[in-house]
Amino acid sequence: MTVLGSAIDVRSVAHAANRRSMLEKIREIEAEHARAVAGGGEKYTARHRARGKLPARERVELLVDADTPFLELSPLAAWGSEYPVGASIVTGIGVVEGVECLIVANDPTVRGGASNPWTLRKALRAHEIALANRLPLISLVESGGADLAGQKDVFVPGGALFRDLTRLSAAGIPTVAVVFGNATAGGAYVPGMSDHVIMVRGRAKVFLGGPPLVRMATGEESDDESLGGAAMHAGGSGLADGLAEDEYDALRQARRAVARLHHRKAGPGPSAPSVPPLYDAEELLGVVPTDLKVPFDPRDVIARVVDGSDFDEFKPLYGPSLVTGWARLHGYPVGVLANAHGVLFSAEAQKAAQFIQLANRRDTPLLFLHNTTGYMVGRQYEQGGIVKHGAMMINAVSNSRVPHLSVLLGASYGAGHYGMCGRAYEPRFLFSWPSAKAAVMGPQQLAGVLSIVSRAAAEAKGRPYDDEADAALRAAVEAQVEAESLPLFLSGRLYDDGVIDPRDTRTVLGICLSAVHGAPVEGARGGFGVFRM
Template sequence: MQVLTSRHDPASDISRSNRAGNLERIADLDEQHRLARAGGGERYVERHRKRGRLLARERIELLLDRDAPFLELGTVAAWGTEYTVGASVVTGIGVVSGTECVIVAHDPTVRGGASNPYTWQKVLRAMTIARENRLPTISLVESGGGDLERQVELFVPAGRLFHELSALSAAGVPTIALVFGNSTAGGAYVPGMCDYAVMVQQQAKVFLGGPPLVKMATGEDADDESLGGADMHARTSGLADYLARDEHECLSIGRGIVEHLNWRKRGPGATESPDDPRYDAEELLEIASVDLKVPFDPREVLARTVDGSRFEEYKPLYGTALVTGWASIHGFPVGVLANARGVLLNEEAKKGAEFIMLCNQTDTPLVFLQNTTGFMVGTQYEQNGMIKDGSKMINAVTNSRVPHLTINMAASYGAGNYGMSGRSYDPRLLFTWPGSKTAIMGPEQLAGVMSIVARQAAASAGRPFDEEADAVRTRTLTEKVEAESLALYMSGQGYDDGIIDPRDTRAVLGMGLSMCHNDEISGTRGFAVFRM
C-alpha cells in the first residue's frame, strides 16, 4: 500500500493564517465546552455538592475504566437557544469494565435535571447509537422529569425512550439504570424499563407521582421514602435490584454488572497494524482552510489520520475532485471518500457510487471526509446526466449497509451533503470541525439566487425593481444563512454528534470504528459492481 507524501509547507502565509484562524475557533469552542461543564452555574453546583452528591461528569469519570477515553456527544446541544448549553444531560460512549457502553447522565444542577426539547434530542440520539452499534446502555439518573411548562414539546418524543429501552433489551443489548436522586413521573420508567436497577439509599426517589401529585389525585398524604424511596423499592416493590449505601458504591455495583455481562463483540475487530501516521496531527490546523472558498488536499488530512500514512487510492486519474481509496485507522480497515475540490461532477458521482459498492462487497466500513459545494449545475452537466449520476451516488449511500463515519471538514452544501453521507443518511457518527458550514448552498449564492428571482418577478409584473431594498434584503439574508450554517449553530440544533478539534480526528474515528465492531460488519448484497 502506498505511503502518502506530504507537500504541506508550514511556513507559508496560508498555513500561518489557517493556524491562527483555527486556534481562534477552537478557543470559542472550548469556551462553550466550559459552559456545558459548568451546568447550572456556580450557585447550583455548590448546592448540589453541599448535599454530598457528585456532579454528572464526576459520576461518569468514576464509572469508566481508569484512563479510558470518553467520546462525548452533543456537547454544545441547545447552543444559541434559551436553554443551558449542553441541554441538562451528558451523553457519550466510554469503556466500562472493558466494554464500550453508551452513557446517559442527567445534570441535576440545571433546573434539577429537568428535560427540555434538546435534552430529548440528545438522549434519543444516544439510544439510536446504542441500537445501531449494539452497545450496552447505562443511565445515571437524577432528574425531576420534564419541564412541565414545555410539556407540549416533550410528552410525545419522551415516550420514545421507553420504546428504545425495551427494544434494546429485547435485542439482547443490556440496559442498566443507576439512580442517584429523583426519577419522577416518566423518568420512573427508566429503572422500570432497564434490565438492571441500582438505587442509592436515602437519595434515590422513584415514583410515578410525588407527594404533591398524590395529594391532588387521591387525597393521600405520603412521604418521599414510603412512596418511592430506594429502601422501599429494594425491600417492598422489588424495583431496585441492588441497594447502594452511597454514590461510589452505586457506581461500583454498576461496573460489576457490566463485568458480568460476558459481553463479546461480533465484528472482526482491528486486523491491520495500528502504527501512528508519519506526519504530525498538529499540522491539521495549518491545512484546514479558514476560508472555505480555498480548497485543500484531503490526502494531507489522511497522511495525518490513517495508520502509517498508508493509502491505496482507487481511480486516482478519474473524477479527481473526489479522492477514494483504502486505509486503516487504529487497525480497523476502512474505505475513504474525501472531497478534494468542492464540486462533484459526473465522473465523481459515478466513481463514488462504484467505490461504495466495492466496499460493501468486502464488508469494509466507510469514512466520509466532507468538503463539498454539491453536484455541478449548468447546461453541459445537466445534458451529461448530472441528475442521474448524482442519484446513483445517493442511491449507493442510501443502500450501503456497512458502517459510515462522517467528518465535515469544511463545507457541506446541497445534495453533496447527501452523497457524502450527511446526517439524514444515517452515518453511525457525524462530527464536524469548528470552521465547517452546512446549508443548502453558500450564503452569498443563496442570497444571490433570491435576488435574481425577485428581479425576474418584478420584470414579469412590469413593475420597477427597488435596487436599494434588494441590497438590504440580500445583506440580511446572507448574514442569516451565514449564522445558521455555522458549526456551533448546527451542533446546537442537534444536526451532528459534536464539534471536534481537527487534531483529534484520528482518535475520534478510531473510537467510532471500535464502537461499530460491537456488531457484525456486513455490506449490502444482491447487486453486482457495475460501470456507470
C-alpha cells in the same frame, strides 16, 4: 509505495494564517463547551455538592475505567435556543470493565435534571447509537421528569425513550440504571424498563407521582421514602436489584454489573496493529483555508489520520475531484471518500457509487470527509446526466449497509451533503471541524439566487426594481445563512455528534470504529435499487 507524501509547508504564510483562524474557532467552541460543563453554575453546583452528591461528569469519570477516554457526544446541544447549552444531560461512549458502553447522565444542577425538548433529542440520539452499535446503555438517573413549561414538546415524543429501552433489551443489548436522586413521573420508567437497577439508600426516589400529586389525586398522605425510596424498592416493590450506601458504592455496583454481563462484540476486531501516521496531527490546524472557496488537498488530512499514512487510492486519474481509496485506522480497515476540489461532477458520482459497492462487498466501513459545494450545474453538465449520476451516488450511500462515519472539514452544501452521507443518511457518527459549514448553498449564492428571482418577478409585472432594497435584502440573507451554516448552530440542533479539534480526529474516529464493531459489519449484497446508467 502507497504511503502518502505531504505538500504542506508548515513555515508558509498561508499555513500560519489558517492555523491562527482554526485556533480562534477552537477557542470559541471550547468556551461554549465550558458553559455546558458548568451545568447550572456555581450556585447550584455548590448546593448539589453540599448535599453530598457528585456532579454528572464526576459520576461518569468514576464509572469508566481509569486512564481510558470518554467520547462526549452532542455537548453543544441546545446552543442558540432558550435552554442551557448541553441540554441538562451528558452522553457519550466510555469503557466500563473493559466493555464499551453508551452512558447517559442527567445533570441535576440544571433545573433539577428536568428534560426539555433538546434533552429528549440528545437522549434519543444516544439510544440510536447504542442500538445501531450494540453498546450496553448505562443511565445515571437524577431527574424531575419533563420540564413542565415545555411539556408540549416533550410529552408526546418522550415516550420513545421508554420504547427504546425495551427495544434495546429485546435485542439483547443490556441496559443498566443507577438512580442517585429523584426519578419521578416519566423518569420513573427509566429504571422501570432497564435490565439492571441500582439505587442509593436515602437518596433515590422513584415514583410515578410524588406525595403532593398523590394527595391531589387520591387524598392519601404519604412521605417520599415509603412512597418510592430506595429501601422500599429494594425490599418492598423489588424494583431495585441493588441497594447502594452512597454514590461511590452505586458506581462500584454498576461496574460490577457490567463486568458480569459477559458482553461480547458481534463485529470483528482490528485486522492489523495500530500504526501512527508519519505526519504530526498538529499540522492539521493549518490545512483548511480561512476562505472555503480556496481548495485544499484532502490527502493532507488522510495522511495525518490513517495508519502509517498508508493509502491505496482507487481510480486516482478518474473523477479527481473526489479522492477514494483504502486504508486502516487504528488497525481497522476503512474505505475513504474525500472531496478534493469542492464540486462533484458525473465522473466523481459514478466513481463514488462503484467504490461504495466495493466496500459493501468487502464488509469495509466507509469514512466520508466533506468539503463540497455540491453537484455541478449548467447546461453542459445537465445534458451530460449530472442528475442521474448524482442520484446514482446518493442511491449507493442510501442503500449501503456497512457503517458510515462522516467528518465535515470545510463546506458541505446542497445535494453534495447528501451524497457524502450527511445526517439524513444515518451515518453511525458525524462530527464537524470548527471550520465546517453546511447549508443548501453558500450564503452569497443563496442571496444572489433570491435577488435574481425577485428581479425577474418585478420585470414580469412591469414594476421598477428597488436596487437599494435588493442590496439590503442580500446582505440580510447572507448574514442569516452564514450564521445558520456554522458548526455551533448545526451542533446545537444535533445535526452532528460534536465539533472536534482537528488534532483529535484520529482518536475520535478510532473510538467510533471500535464502537461500530460492537455490531456485525456486513455490507449490502445487491439491493441498491435501480441505477440510472
